Structures are given as structure tokens and as C-alpha cells.
Amino acid sequence: MQPITRLAVESMDARDPLGGCRQWFALPPGVIYLDGNSLGALPNTTPARVARVVEDWGRDLIGGWNRHDWIGWPRRVGDRVARLVGAQPGEVIVADSTSVNLFKLLAAALDLTRGRRVILSEADNFPTDLHIAQGLSRLLADTVEVRTVEAAALPAALDGDVAVLMLTHVNYRTGVMHDMAALTAAAHAAGALALWDLSHSAGAMPLALNEAGVDLAVGGGYKFLNGGPGAPAYLFVAKRWHGRIQPALSGWMGHARPFDFATAYEPAAGIERLLVGTPPVLSLAALDAGVEMFDRVDLRLVRAKSIALGGLFRRLVEQECRGPGLRLVSPADPERCGSQVSYAHPDGYAIVQALIDRGVIGDFRAPDVLRFGFAPLYVRHVDVFDAVIALREILATRAYDAPRFRLRALVT
Ligand SMILES: Cc1ncc(COP(=O)(O)O)c(C=O)c1O
Numbered sequence: 001m002q003p004i005t006r007l008a009v010e011s012m013d014a015r016d017p018l019g020g021c022r023q024w025f026a027l028p029p030g031v032i033y034l035d036g037n038s039l040g041a042l043p044n045t046t047p048a049r050v051a052r053v054v055e056d057w058g059r060d061l062i063g064g065w066n067r068h069d070w071i072g073w074p075r076r077v078g079d080r081v082a083r084l085v086g087a088q089p090g091e092v093i094v095a096d097s098t099s100v101n102l103f104k105l106l107a108a109a110l111d112l113t114r115g116r117r118v119i120l121s122e123a124d125n126f127p128t129d130l131h132i133a134q135g136l137s138r139l140l141a142d143t144v145e146v147r148t149v150e151a152a153a154l155p156a157a158l159d160g161d162v163a164v165l166m167l168t169h170v171n172y173r174t175g176v177m178h179d180m181a182a183l184t185a186a187a188h189a190a191g192a193l194a195l196w197d198l199s200h201s202a203g204a205m206p207l208a209l210n211e212a213g214v215d216l217a218v219g220g221g222y223k224f225l226n227g228g229p230g231a232p233a234y235l236f237v238a239k240r241w242h243g244r245i246q247p248a249l250s251g252w253m254g255h256a257r258p259f260d261f262a263t264a265y266e267p268a269a270g271i272e273r274l275l276v277g278t279p280p281v282l283s284l285a286a287l288d289a290g291v292e293m294f295d296r297v298d299l300r301l302v303r304a305k306s307i308a309l310g311g312l313f314r315r316l317v318e319q320e321c322r323g324p325g326l327r328l329v330s331p332a333d334p335e336r337c338g339s340q341v342s343y344a345h346p347d348g349y350a351i352v353q354a355l356i357d358r359g360v361i362g363d364f365r366a367p368d369v370l371r372f373g374f375a376p377l378y379v380r381h382v383d384v385f386d387a388v389i390a391l392r393e394i395l396a397t398r399a400y401d402a403p404r405f406r407l408r409a410l411v412t
Pocket residue numbers: 097098099100126128129168172197199200220233
């Protein structure tokens with residue numbers, strides 16, 4: 001096969017139907033950002049949007065809740081997210097963090113499936129998903145078991161004890177993507193509910209929660225949705241469960257009429273019952289700006305570009321970074337993968353630091369994984385090319401041996 005040249009890669013950008021989206025973001029010059037799967041870039045509209053809410057707050061004080069309908073924003077932004085995940089308006093609400101939303105929905109799933117006593121998940125799930133399940137099990141005096149198996153063993157592990165199958169659609173470390181429809185159907189055939197964590201897929205591909213028959217889902221706002229550091233998360237509950245789902249965190253914002261100040265809890269009729277406390281209005285404004293951009297893009301094009309960038313990265317690493325060292329831990333086929341590619345290397349941490357030093361930002365996931373994310377709205381094909389050339393040089397010169405690249409920061 002002919003080697004891939006930078007010229008050829010430039011022509012891929014020239015033909016990219018999403019090429020114009022990059023200008024919607026305030027990316028710093030000289031930086032190749034391959035970490036939008038962890039913290040999305042800053043949309044140009046966000047600073048003014050947040051500033052406006054700050055001004056509204058200063059001028060209107062508490063009147064802002066009604067005048068600007070701040071109270072309705074969790075639902076309004078949730079409706080925007082609903083389109084991205086294949087849900088109906090009114091099935092998604094923005095609230096809390098992904099971890100807290102997992103707790104809320106796992107507790108509700110156990111309540112909906114009384115008599116069953118197992119939360120089934122994957123051994124390699126994101127830690128917080130498993131930690132939350134473990135904490136819930138302890139709270140319930142270990143009457144509930146958290147059972148984890150390897151991905152391939154999931155269908156066989158779906159026995160009559162399983163209350164809920166809890167999985168992350170795209171694995172944070174390897175990028176491996178589950179077949180959501182098939183596993184949801186398998187869970188249902190076993191009488192269990194299906195709860196999906198969409199943190200690494202929403203905003204990077206079209207999703208079809210309702211078409212797949214998914215019961216419950218959660219996901220974060222700060223990755224591909226570009227909501228900013230610590231952006232609020234969202235949760236999805238299929239309409240068929242709305243009347244029956246009982247929140248364990250029964251806070252006043254989930255009450256049917258919060259401003260009646262009734263002391264007895266009565267859940268709101270719809271998805272609002274999954275709210276707990278007062279919405280974070282400034283953060284919601286930033287998330288709204290991030291999610292709003294997707295109103296203007298076709299998610300099928302987003303997925304096609306994600307696959308193209310991931311495939312290009314794999315081919316270029318093979319072409320430029322031969323020799324022992326890097327081991328692909330993501331699927332070889334980008335179609336089976338989310339919008340990231342990961343390699344293992346014993347010096348993974350130091351290599352990532354050396355790349356960052358050259359303006360190529362990826363990240364490291366313990367114990368030895370270098371992770372490169374491709375946010376299709378702003379990563380170009382030439383970024384992928386230039387990143388791999390930088391990687392080649394760092395590997396060839398062992399630039400990563402410098403002691404300063406081995407100092408571990410708190411956040412990796
Ligand atoms: C798959 C997955 N789930 C959950 C989380 C944690 O989300 P939060 O910090 O909002 O609780 C992350 C964070 O990276 C994640 O990757």
C-alpha cells in the first residue's frame with residue numbers, strides 16, 4: 001500500500017463536510033487537542049451565554065427563576081440531549097453528576113424489579129459505575145449483589161436473579177463499543193432492565209435508546225457535549241416507566257409541586273421526579289451552549305468522521321511507529337470502537353507528557369494506556385497526521401526519558 005502523505009491528509013480535510021464546525025470553537029493556537037473525549041473544547045458561544053446569565057442574576061436577582069425560566073432549564077436542555085440519544089422530549093433531564101444519576105437509576109431499577117437481587121456489569125466498566133453499585137449494595141445490607149463478568153460472558157450471566165444490566169456503551173479505556181440493542185434485548189429476555197452509561201458515546205455518534213428498547217441511561221455533559229469542566233450530567237427514563245419509577249433521592253425539586261412546601265413527598269408526574277435539588281443555572285447555560293451546536297449537525301456525519309479519524313490514526317501509527325513498544329488495545333476495526341484509539345506502552349505516562357509538551361494533548365489511563373480521542377466537530381485529519389509524527393519522534397529519540405515527564409500529576 002502507498003504510504004499516507006500529509007498532502008493526501010490535507011485533501012481529506014478539504015472534502016470534510018464537518019470541516020466548517022471547527023470555527024465554532026475557541027481552540028488555542030498551536031495545540032492539537034485529542035482529549036475532547038475527556039473534556040470537550042470551549043464553544044465560542046459559551047462565554048457570552050454564561051455572562052448573560054450572570055448579568056440576569058445581578059439585575060433580576062431571585063426574579064430570574066421565573067423571568068428567565070431557570071427552573072425549566074433541566075428539562076429544556078434535557079430535551080436537546082434527548083435528540084442526541086434517540087429519546088422523546090420529556091424522557092431526559094439534566095441533573096447532578098453521572099455518578100449520582102447512576103445511584104438514582106440503579107436504586108429505582110432495583111425497586112422496579114423487586115425479588116431480583118443482582119446488578120450485573122462488566123469487570124472493565126468505568127470505576128465510578130462499579131463503586132456506586134457497590135455502595136448501593138452496602139446500603140441495602142448486602143441483600144443486593146454486584147456481579148461483574150468479562151464482556152463476552154454477559155449474555156450467559158443474565159439469569160433469573162438479575163435485576164438490572166448496567167453497562168457503559170463505549171469503554172473509557174479501550175474504546176470497545178457494545179451492541180446496545182442486542183444486550184438490551186438479552187436483558188429483557190431474562191426479565192432484567194437495561195441501564196446504559198453513554199458518557200463516551202453521546203455527541204460522537206447517533207444513538208437510538210428508544211429503538212433499542214433501553215429502560216434507563218445516564219451520561220456526562222463535559223465530554224463530547226462540550227459543557228465545560230464539571231458540567232452537569234443527564235439521565236434518561238423510558239416513558240413506559242415514568243409512572244412507576246420511585247426516586248430514592250426524593251428531593252424537593254422532584255416533588256409534584258415544590259413550592260407548595262408540603263412535608264410529605266409526592267413525585268412529579270414526569271421525568272422531573274428524578275430531579276433532587278436546585279438546578280446549577282450557570283453550568284446549565286454552558287451545557288446548553290455546548291449541546292445547542294448539535295442542532296446544526298447530522299450525527300451520521302459525526303460518526304462517519306469519527307471512524308475516518310480513528311482509522312487514519314491506526315494506519316499512520318502502523319506506518320510511522322513500527323517496532324516494539326506500542327500495542328493497540330482498541331479494536332482494530334474502527335466500526336467496533338467509540339471515538340478514541342488507545343495503545344499500551346510501559347512508558348505510557350511519560351510519552352503522553354512528552355506529547356503534551358509538544359502541544360499534542362491526549363491522556364493516560366492507568367496502568368499503561370495512552371488514549372487519543374477524536375471529537376469530530378473540531379479535530380482535523382491533519383491533526384491526526386501531525387500527532388502521529390510527534391509520537392514517532394518522541395519514540396525514536398526516547399524524549400520521554402526526561403525526568404520531568406515522569407512526575408505524576410494528580411489528574412492524568
Ligand atoms: C463512563 C463514565 N462514567 C462516569 C464517569 C464519571 O462521571 P461524573 O464524574 O460526572 O460522575 C466518567 C468520567 O470520566 C466516565 O468516563
